[in-house]
Amino acid sequence: MKSPKLILTIILIGFGIFMVPKSYGQRVDSAAFAIKVLGITIGEMEVAKTGSSDQNSVYDLHSQVNFWFFGKIFLDHRIKCMFRDGQYIFSTVDSKTNKGDFLSKIEWKENHYQINANTYKYENQKPIDFPIYSSISELYFQKPKVGDVIISETYGLTSPIVEIEPDVFEITINGHKNHFYYLDGVLDKVMIENPIKNFIMQRIY
Template sequence: MMGEAVVKLRLLGPILGLFLALAWGINFDAQSQIKTGKYEIRVAGFKIGDMEAKLTQSGLQQSLLIQSDVSFWFFGKIYLNHEINCQYRDDQLILSQVTSESNKGDFFSKIEWNENHYKVDAKTYEYENNKSIAQIIEGSTAKFYFEKPNDGDFIVSETFGLLSKVEEIENDVFEIEINGNRNRFYYTGQELTKVVVQNPIKNYVIQKVN
């Protein structure tokens, strides 16, 4: 009996050690799969807000979170808190939710995969869209902050629920049209360094903070 107990203990030691090593490895991998990027939002050279982009990767699951806060004076105080939350599985968009809180009102947009199509319920300032999307979506504006697109890709705007074709207008500069406005994304290698967002009143720039 004593000999049997000793054998069991000797076997338990390596097994326990392997378990702990795997547990530490999983924790390390989970931490290494979180990426963040910080940006400033500027109009005519003046800073009006901040943005943070965060990607969490866990196996085939991707979670993307884009948060921005804007405050400026334009014939009165304007403020906006904007958040995009996307969930991907095996490179397919499963769910996106956008919340906007501002002194022009609060808005919410949602795109959700439902068996063979996306159900769209998009509401933002002076805009609504409930037209479903019948094709699989593999990219959206939030992904631009972590993955350089390819010329000819189709992506979706999480806020408007509209598909847009990506055009590489020059080396490492990509353009998409969303609801009549053309936005440009500038890359240095694989890193997104600047976004120029077209606006009917005044274009604004999202600049990477080093």
């Protein structure tokens, strides 16, 4: 049987591939996803998009996991991600877990991104010296374009978008492949490949 520490590691890896003040702009879209590990629903993710336009948007992702697996597993994961004039300019990722609290922050500074990524057994402060126009948070609301470069708000790492089959897109972050499945242009499921077990987020509404 897998240990609680190992299960928490799987969950944090999954969210790393994946908020925002509610008062920012008018809410334009929202959805919810069931979180599943080892075939068991262990939590839920709520996502929301606010802002004046697609070019000036704020993405708000809030995930909560709380279950018993030979020990208590708890995770409260919040992402705040902002775009201005179509460019990704700022994000924070705040994770509270039974193994500690972690905070990642990325901010555009004139000609580069200042990276301060900190999550379970991972740190990254290497700056990125080119503008980015897509992030993982954005994938919950719109289908990506092949060849786009996307950033993980948690890890501060980038990946190209690859369409591996019609309406199925793959990104690779920190060595982990993540698959986004769309139906009629709407995200239906996210699957994070893991050598132990897959981590799945299935759309509820």
